[in-house]
Amino acid sequence: MENTNIDYSSSHLAILLIIVFFLYIGAVITSNRKSHLRKWPFIRCVFWFFGILSVALSLLGPVASQAHMNFSIHMAGHILLGMLAPMLIVLAAPVTLLLRSLPVSGARRVAQLLRKWPIRLISHPVVATILNIGGLWLLYTTDLYMMMHHNLLLHIIIHVHVFLAGYVFTASIIYIEPTAHRYSFIYRSIVLLLALAGHGILSKYIYASPPDGVPRTQGETGAMIMYYGGDLIDIILIFILCQHWYRATRPRLIQQTQSFGV
């Protein structure tokens, strides 16, 4: 009975994801019509496509239908929904695109909204980390994981939270979009480091004591998928953060002294 429920909602979800994908493409077309703006990079559309695809893969099809029974598959879905999809979507810079495609007055209103304190609070690196990693600890170390499989509403809330928390966290660490209140590279590096450690420690904790109702072997494989899958995404995040640091600290004095002839 529960399965039919989820199947019913999954066709709605598929339509929703397709609409979201084409909204972005529509915004790209609108933005490209504005002659004073540079053309929107094609690679961002690619990121958006694969981001939406990752969400779809984790919530629809075989991964979603087997995630209830199999913890390893649930974990693969978690990596897709909570880490890969958010990263790809951050790289697609949807907020920047929104600001570019809206008329000036609308863009100004959105920019004002983004500067409001609730957004600032949630996108603070430490708060975003607690929402993201703390949420995972809560899910896998309490009865929440079991309850999730018996309550459709809880199921939806948790999956939405995993995705949104992943998105906010990624956006708080690497600045692709215009960000009102910025934190230094070293600050974000330390927060990212602690977040990765929290993720790794949780993986090994799950290996040792999987959530109730999860067979030992599945718990072990799932934990290893979480640990090494997490590593893969984290390497990309670290690389992007370091690359931004490298670009921002490029020597400027050399050019200056040369031009002054010192």
Place this chain on the structure above:
Amino acid sequence: MIAEAPSVYNSRIPGILEMLYNTSILRGEIMTHVTNVAAVKRHTNTSYRQRNLWSGFLFGLGLVAFIDETVFHQLLHWHHFYDKSTTDIGLVSDGLFHAFSWFATIGGLFMLADLKRRSEWQIKRWWSGILLGAGIFQLYDGIIQHKIMRIHQIRYVDNVIIYDIVWNGLALILIFIGLYFLKQSRHSPFKKDETNGEY
């Protein structure tokens, strides 16, 4: 892990400049007024010497952690993902060092790229950093993490003590060679001649 550029040299006030840079309006137009060139040069010279050491240290640490993961965990299957006797503090230490090692590898290499674009790479000092980072991490892994925190053993055999001796002995050798290089690089003159005017 990412060292801040000396403030006089780069005038990178974290946050503000980063913001200006990213708005791309002021990109390339930020100027610094330097009055005492010699003082700046002395300051940057010591700072670059330190950064060479740190870049090597971080990369060395990351490299050893990476070899540990690929060779001993994945290829040989000597190390175990989790050992029942692992203490809680061991789990935390392992998680922190695992995360830090990824950061160190990538960050260390970006620091190296930064030194190279500034023509400030001091090879001997950098290598001393590599050996020290590698040796110190291996010793920490071998003594604290394997033995005291009991994350996992080197190999699950009877005479694991032999493996422990080789492991930690190797770590000590790396540290000593690193210290020797460090001492040598300390005596070597500054890479950049002060009268050269080029920095």
